[in-house]
Amino acid sequence: MDIFQYHQINAPQRLLMGPGPINADPRVLRAMATQLIGQYDPYMTDYMNEVMALYRDLFKTKNYWTILINGTSRAGIESILISTIHPGDKVLVLVFGRFGHLLCEIARRCKAEVYTIVVPWGEIVIPDKVEDAIKKIKPKLLLTVHGDTSTTMLQPLQEIGDVCEQYNVLFYTDATASIGGNILETDKWKLDAVSAGMQKCLGGPSGTSPITLSSKIEKVIRKRSCVESGIRTQEHKDGCNEIIYSNYFDLSMIMDYWGPQRLNHHTEATTALYGSRECARIILQDGLNKNISRHKKHGRAMLAGIQAMGLEIFGNINYKMNNILGVVIPLSINGNQVRKIMLEDFSIEIGTSFGALDGKIWRIGTMGYNARKDCVMQTLCALDSVLNYLGYRTVQGASLQAAWDYYEKHNND
Amino acid sequence: MDIFQYHQINAPQRLLMGPGPINADPRVLRAMATQLIGQYDPYMTDYMNEVMALYRDLFKTKNYWTILINGTSRAGIESILISTIHPGDKVLVLVFGRFGHLLCEIARRCKAEVYTIVVPWGEIVIPDKVEDAIKKIKPKLLLTVHGDTSTTMLQPLQEIGDVCEQYNVLFYTDATASIGGNILETDKWKLDAVSAGMQKCLGGPSGTSPITLSSKIEKVIRKRSCVESGIRTQEHKDGCNEIIYSNYFDLSMIMDYWGPQRLNHHTEATTALYGSRECARIILQDGLNKNISRHKKHGRAMLAGIQAMGLEIFGNINYKMNNILGVVIPLSINGNQVRKIMLEDFSIEIGTSFGALDGKIWRIGTMGYNARKDCVMQTLCALDSVLNYLGYRTVQGASLQAAWDYYEKHNND
Numbered sequence: 001m002d003i004f005q006y007h008q009i010n011a012p013q014r015l016l017m018g019p020g021p022i023n024a025d026p027r028v029l030r031a032m033a034t035q036l037i038g039q040y041d042p043y044m045t046d047y048m049n050e051v052m053a054l055y056r057d058l059f060k061t062k063n064y065w066t067i068l069i070n071g072t073s074r075a076g077i078e079s080i081l082i083s084t085i086h087p088g089d090k091v092l093v094l095v096f097g098r099f100g101h102l103l104c105e106i107a108r109r110c111k112a113e114v115y116t117i118v119v120p121w122g123e124i125v126i127p128d129k130v131e132d133a134i135k136k137i138k139p140k141l142l143l144t145v146h147g148d149t150s151t152t153m154l155q156p157l158q159e160i161g162d163v164c165e166q167y168n169v170l171f172y173t174d175a176t177a178s179i180g181g182n183i184l185e186t187d188k189w190k191l192d193a194v195s196a197g198m199q200k201c202l203g204g205p206s207g208t209s210p211i212t213l214s215s216k217i218e219k220v221i222r223k224r225s226c227v228e229s230g231i232r233t234q235e236h237k238d239g240c241n242e243i244i245y246s247n248y249f250d251l252s253m254i255m256d257y258w259g260p261q262r263l264n265h266h267t268e269a270t271t272a273l274y275g276s277r278e279c280a281r282i283i284l285q286d287g288l289n290k291n292i293s294r295h296k297k298h299g300r301a302m303l304a305g306i307q308a309m310g311l312e313i314f315g316n317i318n319y320k321m322n323n324i325l326g327v328v329i330p331l332s333i334n335g336n337q338v339r340k341i342m343l344e345d346f347s348i349e350i351g352t353s354f355g356a357l358d359g360k361i362w363r364i365g366t367m368g369y370n371a372r373k374d375c376v377m378q379t380l381c382a383l384d385s386v387l388n389y390l391g392y393r394t395v396q397g398a399s400l401q402a403a404w405d406y407y408e409k410h411n412n413d
Numbered sequence: 414m415d416i417f418q419y420h421q422i423n424a425p426q427r428l429l430m431g432p433g434p435i436n437a438d439p440r441v442l443r444a445m446a447t448q449l450i451g452q453y454d455p456y457m458t459d460y461m462n463e464v465m466a467l468y469r470d471l472f473k474t475k476n477y478w479t480i481l482i483n484g485t486s487r488a489g490i491e492s493i494l495i496s497t498i499h500p501g502d503k504v505l506v507l508v509f510g511r512f513g514h515l516l517c518e519i520a521r522r523c524k525a526e527v528y529t530i531v532v533p534w535g536e537i538v539i540p541d542k543v544e545d546a547i548k549k550i551k552p553k554l555l556l557t558v559h560g561d562t563s564t565t566m567l568q569p570l571q572e573i574g575d576v577c578e579q580y581n582v583l584f585y586t587d588a589t590a591s592i593g594g595n596i597l598e599t600d601k602w603k604l605d606a607v608s609a610g611m612q613k614c615l616g617g618p619s620g621t622s623p624i625t626l627s628s629k630i631e632k633v634i635r636k637r638s639c640v641e642s643g644i645r646t647q648e649h650k651d652g653c654n655e656i657i658y659s660n661y662f663d664l665s666m667i668m669d670y671w672g673p674q675r676l677n678h679h680t681e682a683t684t685a686l687y688g689s690r691e692c693a694r695i696i697l698q699d700g701l702n703k704n705i706s707r708h709k710k711h712g713r714a715m716l717a718g719i720q721a722m723g724l725e726i727f728g729n730i731n732y733k734m735n736n737i738l739g740v741v742i743p744l745s746i747n748g749n750q751v752r753k754i755m756l757e758d759f760s761i762e763i764g765t766s767f768g769a770l771d772g773k774i775w776r777i778g779t780m781g782y783n784a785r786k787d788c789v790m791q792t793l794c795a796l797d798s799v800l801n802y803l804g805y806r807t808v809q810g811a812s813l814q815a816a817w818d819y820y821e822k823h824n825n826d
Contacts, residue, residue: 001466001470003470003694003697003698004698006463006467006694006697006698008444008691009444009447009460009687009690009691011447011448011449011450011456011457011460011687012450012454012456013448014448014449014450014451014454016449016450016451018451020680021449021451021452021680021683022449023448023449024448024449024684026448029445029446029447029448029684030446031421031422032442032445032446032684033442033443033445033446034422034424034442035424035426035427035436035437035439035442036424036427036429036434036435036436036437036612036618037424037425037427037429037762038427038429038431038434038762039434041425041427041756041762043424043425044424047422047424050419053414054419057414057416070484070485070488070619070620071483071484071488071661071679072483072661072679072680072681072682073679073680074660074661074679075483075484075661075679078659078660078661082658082659102660105660106660108656109656109657109658109659109660110658111658197680199449199680205449205682205683205684205685206483206679206680206681206682206683207483207620207682207683207684207685243521243522244522245495245522245523245524245658245659246491246495246522246658246659246662247487247491247515247518247519247522248484248485248487248488248491248662249659249661264767266484266485266486266487266488266619267433267434267485267486267610267612267619268485268619269485269618269619269620269685270434270618270619270620271437271442271445271618271620271684271685271688272618272620272682272684272685274422274424275684277422278421278422281416281419284416284419285416285417285419343454349450349451349454354677
């Protein structure tokens with residue numbers, strides 16, 4: 001190995017219009033370039049407290065335990081599931097895309113007895129079905145993704161929250177793809193736990209998972225509390241009852257680290273915390289509702305432009321997330337070839353999907369820093385050109401005109 | 414909450430001379446401010462391959478599976494333990510500080526049958542003892558910390574590696590605190606798995622854990638291979654045998670993501686990867702041996718200066734890590750008061766320790782970006798002043814003179 005062949009990072013300037021990660025807001029990257037401070041520095045613990053407050057507002061909750069997990073989105077999911085599920089617990093999972101399968105899989109690894117309501121990809125789950133299943137199964141937890149990027153669907157949660165409350169079922173959702181770009185009401189929807197990620201509508205880099213926990217689920221988690229033997233003192237109770245399978249994801253220990261006890265667990269990822277704080281600060285200073293409207297506006301403009309190319313939209317459009325669009329790849333077209341030309345000749349990235357949808361749909365995102373008019377127009381323009389180049393004919397100018405028309409009508413949205 | 418009271422990150426300029434995190438190399442922070450690219454962008458997968466190559470050189474190994482875990486140091490530990498240990502497996506853990514206890518705890522959570530060799534804090538474990546224990550217990554794995562910051566001790570591993578090979582025991586070490594600042598020879602010492610962290614001698618921020626796996630341990634891990642149902646296709650084998658307790662830390666899935674298959678798992682934390690690549694690149698361009706010598710030189714200069722204040726060193730000095738020093742707090746002195754004045758009046762952070770050593774010793778680091786003469790001199794100067802201010806008398810000028818003398822003698826080290 002010739003080490004001098006390894007140069008500085010020199011990543012190409014991409015426009016990331018796929019399902020995420022998308023381009024990070026440059027203000028977030030600048031915040032992350034800040035020099036480190038110690039993990040118990042009063043400035044650091046103040047920043048941790050500020051992060052808790054900021055994310056309470058993003059999650060629309062009063063939950064005290066609103067904290068960061070040091071890992072990607074699925075680290076947040078796993079921390080909640082492994083800390084809450086006892087082996088043998090019944091959980092009911094709504095599956096309407098890849099990430100519903102992920103919830104099942106993680107729950108199974110926690111040794112839950114997993115029940116599912118599965119609907120075809122492109123649809124959402126009807127709340128009535130959920131009540132029937134809850135009555136029959138009597139689960140301890142109900143797990144669902146909020147917005148599943150694999151299918152672009154956004155599952156309505158309010159009625160399900162009411163049902164969960166009525167039957168005393170703990171209610172969890174994975175809001176990685178939806179938070180910041182779609183309405184999410186943790187307290188109003190009676191959610192007991194929500195986890196998220198940075199790399200979608202929040203405009204940051206992957207690597208941190210904000211979570212929030214209700215006091216009800218906190219009590220369930222605290223029953224398995226345990227202080228590490230290396231830092232345990234006389235004041236702490238001996239040993240550990242029903243120890244959970246993970247140390248890294250043991251939320252009672254992570255709460256003791258974020259809470260007033262400040263009991264050492266991991267070494268908080270300071271740089272990631274700086275970035276997460278800046279993501280939330282930018283959105284909240286702009287206004288959360290305004291941020292959601294921005295996602296809706298640019299998502300709809302993209303939709304109008306895509307439809308004007310004569311392309312078919314995947315899934316039930318009434319339940320589409322604001323920030324992502326599934327586009328059925330025309331039979332005459334090689335989807336990967338389009339993505340390759342978009343990337344190589346225009347430096348624009350769009351996505352495909354997973355499993356059965358791999359190569360069948362493109363996924364085009366308009367989220368976070370890239371929920372902007374210029375990003376929408378550039379993407380439509382390039383895609384229209386590439387399709388025509390490959391022999392798929394569109395009406396000249398129609399796609400961009402549809403977007404312009406949409407913007408003109410919704411100038412004040 | 415008044416969101417406009419939340420200002421830009423404006424962390425104070427600290428000199429972090431504790432046990433880590435320490436100040437990140439500014440070149441690393443700049444690399445991390447690079448804009449994102451997609452996770453399957455050819456530039457991204459090239460960077461992932463480069464990271465594998467760079468960390469092979471840092472770990473001194475030819476192991477193909479040399480990759481990053483997206484989480485702090487203990488995420489790397491847990492990924493290896495949870496992917497390797499079957500419930501009921503016997504593991505032998507060497508415990509000579511807090512982080513040995515952590516290994517026991519994580520192993521117990523993996524449902525291992527845990528055996529320990531415990532020595533008093535400040536000592537290391539004699540290899541003869543290890544052979545006796547292995548003969549008696551016949552463990553599947555031997556786990557040990559390499560350098561334990563809680564006590565500053567560096568456990569010699571070469572002879573233990575020979576013993577492990579002889580008795581066919583898998584050999585793991587946590588090199589978080591030692592890597593880059595002390596000799597670590599993965600292949601020569603016959604280590605099957607090593608995990609590390611960024612925030613000590615590598616000069617980066619916490620949040621990423623580089624790991625390396627021998628082909629022998631890979632085989633053990635692969636037996637529990639499993640492809641997520643959401644992305645499983647006809648080509649993959651059905652279902653999962655002996656599924657491990659974690660999805661996030663399932664190394665067979667993480668290998669499939671880093672390997673030529675590029676099977677989606679988490680969304681790689683791009684910013685953290687940029688930083689980890691830059692840490693390794695800087696050290697290797699400078700020369701790994703030179704980097705270790707630098708840690709030795711400045712660590713010894715700090716030691717000379719501290720001893721010249723008449724302070725007692727904690728632990729067996731023959732086995733001290735290059736990058737960290739335990740200093741017994743004089744009985745007449747309140748250790749936390751000293752740390753507070755150091756931080757508030759000089760903006761210099763030094764550490765205390767954990768458990769029984771909390772408030773009994775200070776821990777002073779000279780590592781990563783802060784293994785520098787100016788950092789040593791500033792820290793000695795400030796500590797000497799604070800001690801005298803609080804009534805602990807030193808010989809005027811003796812501490813700094815001792816450091817100067819050391820540097821003069823070892824100018825060319």
